[in-house]
Amino acid sequence: MVLRALRSAGELGESPSVAELAAVTGLSRPTVEQVVESLLGAGYAAVAGGAARAPRVGRPARRFRFRAEAGHLLGVEIGALRVTVLVADLAGRRVGSAVRTVAADAPAEERLALVAGAARTALMASGVPPDGVRAVGVGSPGIMAADGSVRLCAALPGWTGLPLGERLGSALGAPVLVENDANAAAVGERWRGAAAGCDDVVMVLAGLSPGAGSLIGGRVHRGFGGAAGEIGALHLLGRGAAPERLLSPDGDRPLAALDEAAVGRVLERARGGEARAGAAVQRYVERLTHDVTALVLALDPELVVVGGWASGLEGVAGPLARELSRYCLRTPRVAVSELGAEAIATGALRLALDRVEAEMFAVRAPAGG
Amino acid sequence: MVLRALRSAGELGESPSVAELAAVTGLSRPTVEQVVESLLGAGYAAVAGGAARAPRVGRPARRFRFRAEAGHLLGVEIGALRVTVLVADLAGRRVGSAVRTVAADAPAEERLALVAGAARTALMASGVPPDGVRAVGVGSPGIMAADGSVRLCAALPGWTGLPLGERLGSALGAPVLVENDANAAAVGERWRGAAAGCDDVVMVLAGLSPGAGSLIGGRVHRGFGGAAGEIGALHLLGRGAAPERLLSPDGDRPLAALDEAAVGRVLERARGGEARAGAAVQRYVERLTHDVTALVLALDPELVVVGGWASGLEGVAGPLARELSRYCLRTPRVAVSELGAEAIATGALRLALDRVEAEMFAVRAPAGG
Structure with a gap:
């Protein structure tokens, strides 16, 4: 709750104090203080620079903000003729992208290498270190298996049977979520589109x-x-x-x-x-x-x-x-x-964000919280 | 848990004792005793006649059974040419039925009266008192609204706009769940069919x-x-x-x-x-x-x-x-x-049973249970 409140405040450009977080969440101040300490420790929160309204007595209250830069995400579309990579921070804000064209008959290895190369380029241009990627979402044509491999795909050469999630996971050093392209586009349009x-x-x-x-x-x-x-x-x-x-x-x-x-x-x-x-x-x-x-x-x-x-x-x-x-x-x-050519990559990004949020919001409050 | 265990045992023809129920559920004997008392009070359990194995000391342990006869359910199909009513007890066991033919162009009032009449006949033939019906499931062609009225139905004259659940509820004196016929058939085939x-x-x-x-x-x-x-x-x-x-x-x-x-x-x-x-x-x-x-x-x-x-x-x-x-x-x-002409009525019956089970299993254990 505290993390959600912190992130929501960040979207409004605000950096709340412990007292304000307690008021918003309905938790006690000592509880909020403990949670904030654990979020500071986990890197999800930082002390904000903004001046606080002076409390009646004592030193000014510290203000906090969500550290959206604590990690980054990739949203990838792998198409027959084009590969798209979007880079975003933990708040889902886009910080970079790369688009590559590819031949419809390009073999699977070539297509995979192109994806990994485009991702590295986009990360570098965004100033994100290669080990800063927390999760990757991928939208691809075909039927995807639960283990991230491609069960069947007629549109991309060599794609059927490919352990797509595993291969990209090794190349990009992050967990990869693989989704059918149209499903990913639906997720994208619901997140930020029509x-x-x-x-x-x-x-x-x-x-x-x-x-x-x-x-x-x-x-x-x-x-x-x-x-x-x-x-x-x-x-x-x-x-x-x-x-x-x-x-x-x-x-x-x-x-x-x-x-x-x-x-x-x-x-x-x-x-x-x-x-x-x-x-x-x-x-x-x-x-x-x-x-x-x-x-x-x-x-x-x-x-x-x-x-x-x-x-x-x-x-x-x-x-x-x-x-x-x-x-x-x-x-x-x-x-x-409304997202046009970026619908699939945007949805893939959202799936990556879903995964990371599930981890973030699983940070446990300390005992007594 | 105790009620489920009691009902499962009943399906096997067994009448467990408190000790056996405690063993099956993993609850303590005093807790099971309290729950059984409340189930006896609510009419869902009865003391079974069967002799118990003699305990080492004292009087024989009482044995209990699920009172499937504590209430009854109706599963109804309303079709263009036929109306089917099934009667079952709280264990889902069928105890009666009635089938009536009807003209495809019969007005809505005539069709409703036929359903109510068939239901009363089936109940009487099964020895179930009219006030013994706990819930009625109905499968009908058309699009059903959440409030039990018919949003749209081309197959039955006068059906569109009919407050079907309300009308049958008044006629039968029990809550009525209305479902599209094909949906009901799917539920029926999953319960007891293909x-x-x-x-x-x-x-x-x-x-x-x-x-x-x-x-x-x-x-x-x-x-x-x-x-x-x-x-x-x-x-x-x-x-x-x-x-x-x-x-x-x-x-x-x-x-x-x-x-x-x-x-x-x-x-x-x-x-x-x-x-x-x-x-x-x-x-x-x-x-x-x-x-x-x-x-x-x-x-x-x-x-x-x-x-x-x-x-x-x-x-x-x-x-x-x-x-x-x-x-x-x-x-x-x-x-x-596998259910043929009874698929829809069987699914409707299952929907009624779902509702009654939700109520039965909501019987609360006494404090400390």
């Missing part, structure tokens, strides 16, 4: 390899085998066409799989009024509606967040919301991702 | 008005607005055909909506080798596969249970399991309902 305040969320990563993640009661729903939301195969069910074909404005010539830049160009042409591009986008929205409707009918979320493309999603969310209302007994709200 | 031991279950009620319910972590997943699993509209998504058309062996003449008997005849003809009936069943299985795949991709359950038809489901589950493995990254087990 799903703020929502506990029941379906997050759809549109694009050429669509995936979905969901939160139920504020927690990631992974399913019995970690495969919940793997909707990539839905279009095989009698709908016939894959996204790269639906989105092709040129009839029989499909877009290259995973070529999101090509998708961006089609969306651009559709916005410019080109009829064939418009028809292609329309076909894709129908397909996306089909996938999302299936998820919504199964889960009945409060909110659907559409993300996964850097731009053009406004043109998708509107028609999607209209279509959903035709099929759903209760129609959820539809919103476009 | 889903025993499974916490992550999708239950599909096949038929002309398909619906689904799901358990996640052993608990019913209702969704943000209670509409989870309402997959009836999935077939509108570009698949074109409604079940009554798909299942028609006679080309353009669809079956009557809700006419499950007609479905039974089609299945029968298909089993008899009639080609057109076989093709109709095949079309329906494809449609069902589509619906179930959507649910499975969204939720990733351990097990899919197919129910809702009284017979013929063996012919559906096999092809469904084969088809699922084509689309799912992780394929769940597929099983046919």
